[in-house]
Amino acid sequence: MIYRNAILSDIEVIHPLVYKYAQEGLMLARSRNQLYETLRDMIVAEENGEILGVGGLHIVWDEIAEVRTLAVAKQATRRHIGSEIVSRLIADGKKLGVKKFFTLTYQPEFFSSLGFKEVTKDELPQKVWKECIDCPKFPNCDEIAMILSD
Template sequence: MIVRKAKLSDVEQIHEIVNYYAEKGMMLSRARSMLYEHIRDFVVAEEDGEILGTGALHVLWIDLAELRTLAVKENLLSKGIGSKIVDFILEEAKELGIPKVFTLTYQPGFFEKHGFNVIQKESMPHKVWTDCINCPKFPNCNEVCLEKIIDL
């Protein structure tokens, strides 16, 4: 298995994985158009041409990025794939010189194992909430906000 930057040819498999969880209410759905427009944000874990999982680093400002859209095929959970994707994304943030990465999740324990700390959602800048406006759970979302300070 390798973790690499996503390519346009990965979009259909990314779309399938992400929207599987979106249908269960576990993450936001992603339209194909959004995936194509933001393909440079995405990474994938791939083996023999099959996408096993995905995640994205979405840069918001000079000092802030979001780790978002982290998803692994359900039958492959707890095999370390998500952790490898997170490690790749955090290394990318470091290479870009981004000092702080945050995530919004229903799985805070997973991110705490990667050095993220729980923070109050309200402490984040307003630009963070652009996706939230379109979410059916807004404003009564129970996602947890976590951040990680990157050693540059």
């Protein structure tokens, strides 16, 4: 398995992967525009030329970043690809000075296994809500907020 920064030609694989899970209600959809604009946030897992997973770390404010756009192809789940992607995103973020990592998720067991703790959404900094306003679910968010901090 190779873990590497996402490149432009990966978008046409990442988009349907995320879209499919979004249709199942497992994560939020990302438009191609959002994916292109945040391409530098993302890393992918690639095996024999096939993209099997993706995840992004989006810097939100001083010392805080969001783990987002995390998806592992169905046939490749439970091979620790998702946890490897998140661990790498966290290691990269720490190098930049990120102290708090949060996520909004429907998969609390997965994030708990990586040390994230559930918090109430109002424990997240106000800046986080800027992006929520654009979410189709706003203000009825049913995702679970989780934080990993030092």
